[in-house]
Amino acid sequence: MMAELVIFQNGASKTVAFTGEEKLSVLLQRAGAYMPHPCGGHGSCGKCAVTVTGAVSEPNDNERRAGVRLSCQITVLGDAVVTLPDSPRDEQIETETGGLTGALAPMPGQYGAAVDIGTTTLAVKLFDLKTGACIGTAAGLNPQTAVAADVMGRIGAAMAGSLRLLQGQVTDEIERLLAECRAQAGVAGGPESLVLTGNTTMLYLLTGRDPECLSHAPFHADTLFGGETALLGCRAYLPPCMNAFVGADITCAVLASGMCGKNEIALLCDIGTNGEMALWKDGTLYVTSTAAGPAFEGAGISCGCGSVRGAIDRVWLEDGQLRVHTLGDADAVGVCGSGLIDAIAAALQSEQIDETGFMEDDCLPLSGSVALQPQDIRAVQLAKAAIAAGMEVLLETAGVSLGSVDTLYIAGGFGSHLNVESAAAIGLLPPALTGRTRIIGNAALSGAVQALLDQNAHQALDRIASLSVHVNLGGSPRFNEKYVEHMLFGDDE
Amino acid sequence: MDLHEISVQLQAGKARVVKTLVQQAIDEGIPAQEILEKGLLDGMSIIGEKFKNNEVFVPEVLIAARAMNQGVALLKPLLAEAGVKASGKVCIGTVQGDLHDIGKNLVKLMLEGKGLEVIDLGTDVSPETFVKMAVEQNCQIICCSALLTTTMGVMADVVKAAEAAGIRDKVKIMIGGAPVNQAFCDQIGADAYTSDAASAADMAVSLCG
Numbered sequence: 001m002m003a004e005l006v007i008f009q010n011g012a013s014k015t016v017a018f019t020g021e022e023k024l025s026v027l028l029q030r031a032g033a034y035m036p037h038p039c040g041g042h043g044s045c046g047k048c049a050v051t052v053t054g055a056v057s058e059p060n061d062n063e064r065r066a067g068v069r070l071s072c073q074i075t076v077l078g079d080a081v082v083t084l085p086d087s088p089r090d091e092q093i094e095t096e097t098g099g100l101t102g103a104l105a106p107m108p109g110q111y112g113a114a115v116d117i118g119t120t121t122l123a124v125k126l127f128d129l130k131t132g133a134c135i136g137t138a139a140g141l142n143p144q145t146a147v148a149a150d151v152m153g154r155i156g157a158a159m160a161g162s163l164r165l166l167q168g169q170v171t172d173e174i175e176r177l178l179a180e181c182r183a184q185a186g187v188a189g190g191p192e193s194l195v196l197t198g199n200t201t202m203l204y205l206l207t208g209r210d211p212e213c214l215s216h217a218p219f220h221a222d223t224l225f226g227g228e229t230a231l232l233g234c235r236a237y238l239p240p241c242m243n244a245f246v247g248a249d250i251t252c253a254v255l256a257s258g259m260c261g262k263n264e265i266a267l268l269c270d271i272g273t274n275g276e277m278a279l280w281k282d283g284t285l286y287v288t289s290t291a292a293g294p295a296f297e298g299a300g301i302s303c304g305c306g307s308v309r310g311a312i313d314r315v316w317l318e319d320g321q322l323r324v325h326t327l328g329d330a331d332a333v334g335v336c337g338s339g340l341i342d343a344i345a346a347a348l349q350s351e352q353i354d355e356t357g358f359m360e361d362d363c364l365p366l367s368g369s370v371a372l373q374p375q376d377i378r379a380v381q382l383a384k385a386a387i388a389a390g391m392e393v394l395l396e397t398a399g400v401s402l403g404s405v406d407t408l409y410i411a412g413g414f415g416s417h418l419n420v421e422s423a424a425a426i427g428l429l430p431p432a433l434t435g436r437t438r439i440i441g442n443a444a445l446s447g448a449v450q451a452l453l454d455q456n457a458h459q460a461l462d463r464i465a466s467l468s469v470h471v472n473l474g475g476s477p478r479f480n481e482k483y484v485e486h487m488l489f490g491d492d493e
Numbered sequence: 494m495d496l497h498e499i500s501v502q503l504q505a506g507k508a509r510v511v512k513t514l515v516q517q518a519i520d521e522g523i524p525a526q527e528i529l530e531k532g533l534l535d536g537m538s539i540i541g542e543k544f545k546n547n548e549v550f551v552p553e554v555l556i557a558a559r560a561m562n563q564g565v566a567l568l569k570p571l572l573a574e575a576g577v578k579a580s581g582k583v584c585i586g587t588v589q590g591d592l593h594d595i596g597k598n599l600v601k602l603m604l605e606g607k608g609l610e611v612i613d614l615g616t617d618v619s620p621e622t623f624v625k626m627a628v629e630q631n632c633q634i635i636c637c638s639a640l641l642t643t644t645m646g647v648m649a650d651v652v653k654a655a656e657a658a659g660i661r662d663k664v665k666i667m668i669g670g671a672p673v674n675q676a677f678c679d680q681i682g683a684d685a686y687t688s689d690a691a692s693a694a695d696m697a698v699s700l701c702g
Binding site for chain 2: 042044152153155156159215216217356357358374375378379381382385474475480483484485487488
């Protein structure tokens, strides 16, 4: 029997028809509705709450525990209506790539595009390859988020038969963003050449390659890319990855930072769900990655949100009171990554949180109904400890003291909005380096643009990758020790 | 001195204070076993209970565990001298293909807190190693941990390996980790699933009993 599911979102409705019974998450995906499932549909994170009426399954244990209906747990049995939270259409995605020179030895064709495939977001820049001018910029969410928020979840999904779906999701979205760029530029054709960067898993999924080898220790990638192929009807260059968890995005970011061209000790850090780090010292690039979890992207935080209108992005202390700024100066709807770090730094200063992360009060009110709960502070402790411990062990392995680091480069969308002082106050970044920190924006995209406009950069990328040495933190006793130490906010006495 | 103060400071995660107090108690001639039980283990079991009830979260447990480890380090030589006997023996590890060990280490700590002897096999442990060590060390329980959905399947291989080795009726198999649940435990024929470290310790004690 044919049944219909009506989906309301952003004040509009869509209908999807199906027979028999079907999981709601499958129907939403089929209808192209935006509904992230951060925990990969396990029903454990409680983040995919929806309002649903009609012929659907009874609430299960996971839903009863969460006290809401969860889109990942519901089975639709017949005609039903579901209302989804609005999709973040005005999400601000970092496409700022810093200063660029014109085209030197560009890739062939009239037009070319650089694409950064992030786990959460995609960013595209279209160029006129004859002049080196940027003629269009577009950004969107990675639709694979609907399948799973993190790379491991997506690798699991790909192995369970969704590889083609995941590949189609990302190529469709790139096509859409390219069309948006063409419209901005007022051009009908192109691009002829593409540079596509991203982490190793993203490139596996983009090229439809089975990521089984990335799913278990020893995490040995059976290809690291680094060459030309044909994709999306274009000549496509994929920059080299350094290993299974330090991808082409970091190789590109290192290129963009210029750190390997200088006679200095430099550290580059891209903070996201995974924290990737690269340390340049005496001709060797020590690289590592550490799993920070999604706290900095607002997931797993009770009032967390992305960089949407109404997100609290700045918090500071004024006359002993917490003050906030929201994006678009709208009423506060939640707190995004930069606001979260600020809020904790301010609460440590006002002693509303102690050095072990303990909060005397039940919660920390920020604005309106937006407040941080004790478990939110704990989630940040886990995330910042992973980054800080990773950084410390990387430095130790290379035999570098904090004092001898000349520059700390912070790459990536989260880092672009980060208040470095606050990050140092909570121990996410070493306080000793605040004066030597440079925020370099979406450096992965900058590096991809360089590779598009100057083919000599392909050699430079190969050289960076060949000089890299991987420092493994998994199961390292030193890392575990430092991880617990960095869980604290400062000294424990 | 009041050993309860050690428990309180441990719960607050004050490693240095705990260390000082434990040394003070030793100097006062209080038996090591008593300092361990009424001070450190008391504090850790309260943290474990609170964790089970969602009153505290992973960082508090890890911070308290850090304080406990510093206290235990002082007591270990004294306990060895006194020849305290364990109430059961367990081998524990993170399954093959998985390097995550924070959860596994927490369970280990809670098991030790219940007076069990724990053989830590580390991470990336093959099913054969689990079984071999259980036989060699005469363990009553094998504890398997996994954090990845892509590696949890190895737990089924551990059960099969134990069957193949003919020890399935002698050794209980416990499983845990973020992607695992009771349904999965039933499906692969393991003996017990627990959702947190404190429950795992309680379960292990009852299985050894």
